[in-house]
Amino acid sequence: MTRYWLGVVQQDHVLLGVEWGIAQTNHGKRGGVQRMRPGDGFVYYSPRASFPDGEPLREFTAIGRVADGDVYQAEADANHMAGFRPWRRDVRYADATSAPIAPLLHVLDLTRDDPNWGLKLRRGHLEITEHDFGVIARAMGADEPVG
DSSP: OOOEEEEEOOHHHHHHHHHHTEEOOGGGOHHHHHHOOTTOEEEEEEEESSTTTOOEEEEEEEEEEEOSSOOEEOOOOTTSOTTOOOEEEEEEEOSOOOEESGGGTTTOTTTTTOTTHHHHHTTSEEEEOHHHHHHHHHHTTOOTTOO
16 A cells, blocks of 8 residues: 655755755654655655755645555664664655645645644654655656655
8 A cells, every 4th residue: 555755854955955856854763764665655854944944935845655565674874963863765756846835835734734733744754645746746846756
């Protein structure tokens, strides 16, 4: 059964993930990415452009499908904090453009009946409905492998 996931990550980190073909959420913790399976849909929402004090963005910034393979731990290198070995999954990202959440608030299952929807996003990684994934994909003008 295909499931759909939303990761909440600042845009600058999302862009690196897309470049590297990976998903990483919740500061590299294993739990979120471990629940994802090959073929699942995955979308990033970016509340800000950069961490910690970047400009507010509030956009969906990348979308794709979880690729074959298992969750894995990145090797430590000079680009990471000493000893930081985040957990990741490979993702096939679609060619898409960012889309603001504001015009979708009344349509998404995640937000339409919940004035406090932003509190859910604080979890950093959550499951969303197939409906929401489709609405977001259309708003982003996403191509395959999303469909």
